[in-house]
Amino acid sequence: MNKTNIHNKKYVITASIAIVVALALITSPLMAIDDAFATHKKGNKAKQSISQSQSSSQNAGCVSGGTTFLSCNNLSFQHQKNTGSNALAQSGHGGNFADQSISQSQSSSQTSNVVSGGNTIGSGNNINVQNQENSGSNAAAQS
Incomplete structure (x- = not known):
């Protein structure tokens, strides 16, 4: 193998990893939004x-x-x-407690x-x- 082939393989591997990470970052919030809108009964409870x-x-x-x-x-x-402070923030559908x-x-x-x-x-x-x-x-x- 020559140096050009090794360099091209590294480039392909790096580009593949970048694409997988980008897809994961893009799709994970969409999955969470779909789940929340599908049920409309999710709330938060905090103590x-x-x-x-x-x-x-x-x-x-x-x-x-x-x-x-x-x-x-x-x-x-x-x-x-x-x-110290005791701070709490909630946002959700279906009510918060x-x-x-x-x-x-x-x-x-x-x-x-x-x-x-x-x-x-x-x-x-x-x-x-x-x-x-x-x-x-x-x-x-x-x-």
Whole structure:
């Protein structure tokens, strides 16, 4: 084989591949359109959620025959921050259903018991600080 025949074979193979890819790109959207128009009952269902949850359970018990200074304290600091977005877009025949939510929950349960024979200054305190911040968006678009 000479160099011209090899070059021509490479050209034919490359051109054949390009034609197959072009046909696939052209026919695939047409197939999807035909399917959608044929049924007229297709719709979209979407469910999205962003959930954050925190829980704190603390128990403290002190029994002392003397002074219980700064003892049996429960401290709970909880912070939730959501800066993300929850976006949804749908288009379809036959109706669309979208269920979106952004939820944040926090709970704290604290118990403190102090039994002392002396002073209980600064003891048996339950301190709970909770913060929730949501600067994200929750948007849905349907047609």
